[in-house]
Amino acid sequence: MAGKGKLDLVERLTNECIDVCQAVLRGRKYLAPLLDPSFRAHKLQRALNEQKAAVGEMEMAVDRIMTAVEKMSEIDFADSGDAARRVAECCGEIVEACCFQDITGQRMSQVNEALSAIEDTLTFLSDGTAEAAPPEDQTLLNGPALPGSGMEQDAVDEILADDKGKQEALG
Amino acid sequence: MAVDMKMPILIVDDYKTMLRIVRNLLSKLGFSDIDEATDGTDALAKLKSRRYALIISDWNMQPMTGYELLQKVRADASTKSLPFVMVTAESKVENVIAARKAGVNNYIIKPFSAEVLKAKLKTVLGDF
Numbered sequence: 001m002a003g004k005g006k007l008d009l010v011e012r013l014t015n016e017c018i019d020v021c022q023a024v025l026r027g028r029k030y031l032a033p034l035l036d037p038s039f040r041a042h043k044l045q046r047a048l049n050e051q052k053a054a055v056g057e058m059e060m061a062v063d064r065i066m067t068a069v070e071k072m073s074e075i076d077f078a079d080s081g082d083a084a085r086r087v088a089e090c091c092g093e094i095v096e097a098c099c100f101q102d103i104t105g106q107r108m109s110q111v112n113e114a115l116s117a118i119e120d121t122l123t124f125l126s127d128g129t130a131e132a133a134p135p136e137d138q139t140l141l142n143g144p145a146l147p148g149s150g151m152e153q154d155a156v157d158e159i160l161a162d163d164k165g166k167q168e169a170l171g
Numbered sequence: 172m173a174v175d176m177k178m179p180i181l182i183v184d185d186y187k188t189m190l191r192i193v194r195n196l197l198s199k200l201g202f203s204d205i206d207e208a209t210d211g212t213d214a215l216a217k218l219k220s221r222r223y224a225l226i227i228s229d230w231n232m233q234p235m236t237g238y239e240l241l242q243k244v245r246a247d248a249s250t251k252s253l254p255f256v257m258v259t260a261e262s263k264v265e266n267v268i269a270a271r272k273a274g275v276n277n278y279i280i281k282p283f284s285a286e287v288l289k290a291k292l293k294t295v296l297g298d299f
Contacts, residue, residue, distance in 0.1 A: 092285055095195050099282035102186040103260050106231060141231060142263050144281070150262035153280045153287060159267050160278060 030125050034118060047114035049146050050107040056147070057107075061100035068093040106143045174299035178224035179204045183214045183240065184258075185232040189281075193227060193258065196285045200292070201299070211235025215243060218250055225296065230259035230266065238270060245274040254295045258283065 033039060068090040077083045144150070180202055182193045190207045197205055206221070208214035210232040217223075226244065228237040235243075237257055244250045257270050260281040267278055277291045293299065 092199065095192055096284050098188055098192055101188045103281055105186060106260055142261055142266065143231065144260035145262045151264060151267065156267050156278050156280055160271055
């Protein structure tokens with residue numbers, strides 16, 4: 001009987017080991033989208049860069065707004081004409097600085113996309129109910145360029161001018 | 172010919188803050204008749220109900236992007252020559268070239284200043 005008991009224990013432990021191995025293999029399969037070099041090199045790295053750029057842009061915007069507010073607080077209202085002009089200038093600065101909300105919003109959507117992919121995979125790992133969706137094909141949609149990697153307005157103007165020139169020549 | 176500062180202008184952006192910023196800057200430049208749309212589909216509906224003299228649109232919107240809106244505007248006989256300015260954070264060469272090929276009149280990179288907006292509108296509308 002003691003021999004039978006040991007055999008049962010060995011069988012049960014073996015089956016548990018097999019279950020654990022299968023779970024590890026399944027987990028590795030489910031993690032494949034996140035382990036894919038393209039996800040780590042592009043999506044995840046881009047998300048980190050976008051987040052960093054967004055923080056930098058928010059800092060710059062806040063600095064610009066604070067500078068404008070400080071300038072306004074120093075205006076001498078004895079000369080009402082000059083004061084009105086300077087207040088209008090500061091208000092313009094504040095309005096322009098608020099552009100950051102759109103840019104950082106687009107950057108954070110890239111971060112959300114990467115987090116969603118991780119969340120989908122974790123959900124699938126935990127209960128197997130959700131399939132990680134493949135990323136959507138966003139033809140021509142890049143979002144804001146990272147600092148130093150996008151085109152400046154002058155370069156855009158050159159392309160447009162060059163194209164207009166060509167069209168005029170053809171016309 | 173002088174620019175009519177009362178011309179109806181349609182601004183399109185899915186960020187309410189950007190709509191406010193562009194509206195504010197246009198008002199500052201002297202334009203007074205400004206309508207808003209929150210994406211390409213909304214803009215097309217507004218274009219059907221009113222004749223505008225200028226569209227200023229963002230690119231990155233859902234469900235219809237500014238680029239798709241531009242293509243539809245150019246494909247429609249009643250709006251094909253309507254001045255269209257793209258104001259966008261999309262600053263890759265391929266975006267600019269695609270927009271140019273689709274018939275954009277000017278292309279402004281966000282973030283931008285009131286001076287840049289004024290300069291680009293002058294190239295499209297004439298001096299004001």
